[in-house]
Amino acid sequence: MVQLPVVYDINLIPENISMSDKYFNFVIWNPCAGGHRYFLDSHTYENDKWYLMSNGSIWRPKSLEKPILDYRQYCLARINSTEYREYLAFVCMFKNNNNNNNGNKKVMIFFYGGMLVSALFLIATYVVYWLLPELRNLHGLTLRGYIGCLATAYSTLGMQVLILHRIESSICIVLAFIRYFSFLASFFWLNVMCFDIWWTFREFRSSQGNVKQRERKKFIIYSIYAWGSASILTIICGIMDFVPSVPRNLIRPELGVRSCWLSTKPAKTLYFYGPMGITVICNICLFISTALKIVDHRKNTAHHLRGLENRRHKENKQWFNLYLKLFIVMGISWSMEIVSWLFKNEPKYLWYLTDLTNTLQGLIIFIIFVCKKKSDCC
Structure with missing residues (x-):
């Protein structure tokens, strides 16, 4: 069985908790619907290094764009075509509807x-x-x-x-x-x-x-x-x-x-x-x-x-x-x-x-x- 990602606290110390129904609500859905997504390849690129935080967000310390992603901006999944067996984090590229983005x-x-x-x-x-x-x-x-x-x-x-x-x-x-x-x-x-x-x-x-x-x-x-x-x-x-x-x-x-x-x-x-x-x-x-x-x-x-x-x-x-x-x-x-x-x-x-x-x-x-x-x- 493939283990889910480790959960970290704000100091990047692994929490003594597991990703289970006791601590997280698991929802199967596609937060990137209507847009595009790409996975964070932390094995190859240092800027793609990410940590799953205890509040459910993802922190990317080396990223210059969107260093913090909430649950609406990413999803965890496995791909059969990749050589990595662990769960990968996929970042959503979706359209915002604010006036600045429309402009x-x-x-x-x-x-x-x-x-x-x-x-x-x-x-x-x-x-x-x-x-x-x-x-x-x-x-x-x-x-x-x-x-x-x-x-x-x-x-x-x-x-x-x-x-x-x-x-x-x-x-x-x-x-x-x-x-x-x-x-x-x-x-x-x-x-x-x-x-x-x-x-x-x-x-x-x-x-x-x-x-x-x-x-x-x-x-x-x-x-x-x-x-x-x-x-x-x-x-x-x-x-x-x-x-x-x-x-x-x-x-x-x-x-x-x-x-x-x-x-x-x-x-x-x-x-x-x-x-x-x-x-x-x-x-x-x-x-x-x-x-x-x-x-x-x-x-x-x-x-x-x-x-x-x-x-x-x-x-x-x-x-x-x-x-x-x-x-x-x-x-x-x-x-x-x-x-x-x-x-x-x-x-x-x-x-x-x-x-x-x-x-x-x-x-x-x-x-x-x-x-x-x-x-x-x-």
Whole structure:
């Protein structure tokens, strides 16, 4: 027979009582009905350590959020799929009906509804670059890969928030993996775009051979890198979450466990912000190197270029300027995301500013890559 949790007094000294009808009223019900719940994994995470108090509440001394839970905010249960045999404490994530929470919910719906609108602008940009023949070059193909991933990520994020109260745990896990893969793939595609424009100016010389064939080979290599890197990291997350033999002391992503995203700060650092930070640093280095190479070409070779080569040189510089604008927009957005993530006591307006920037990204990208190209043609 599995023992129920030990009961502690206010000094965290075990009480000389047992969990029985003599001291507690046992009620079989679901306090988390209509919401979500997640279990406190005290074996893996120090912040999840909990104690059952003699007044029926749960105390979490290391928790920064809800250190004390009353009987309406948790339940005790066992799960057949877990390796732990003892009773686990499940924390409820339910909706409060106070005015402040309603206001936050309205703001959340506004911003994440804006994510869906942003996704529509991204899709519109994708369609333009898919339909117009002059934009079906290597630069256009890599841009479509990036925009497609970003549109998918924003769509899942917007849908997740707008229908949060109706999402089942299995659907939440699927959305979390799709969102994770899409964001990672967008980082790698942006890295591909930065590398491609850097390589274009690095190997600048007279065009020889079949340009389309060279671009096709490049795009295949780029696709293997972007899709493959994102797939490998996503598979690693799946292995860490679903393979029972993985040691419990390792940092697990727990995608879709506590929310439709990575569950803990160490997991976000290792599996999300880590790869993102590496690609951002690489992109900065590539942009600086490309800018220096453009200056060098302007000084030494630009006046010697023939008509066709000079036109290609100017087109490549235009693409570099477009990519630079895109990188600045995305760099500001993700930098604000990192800052708001690092500081727990940051003012709310910082989160609102971050969400507003994310909401406008689709429109900004549409203006940069569609409206600008149209005005250039005119």
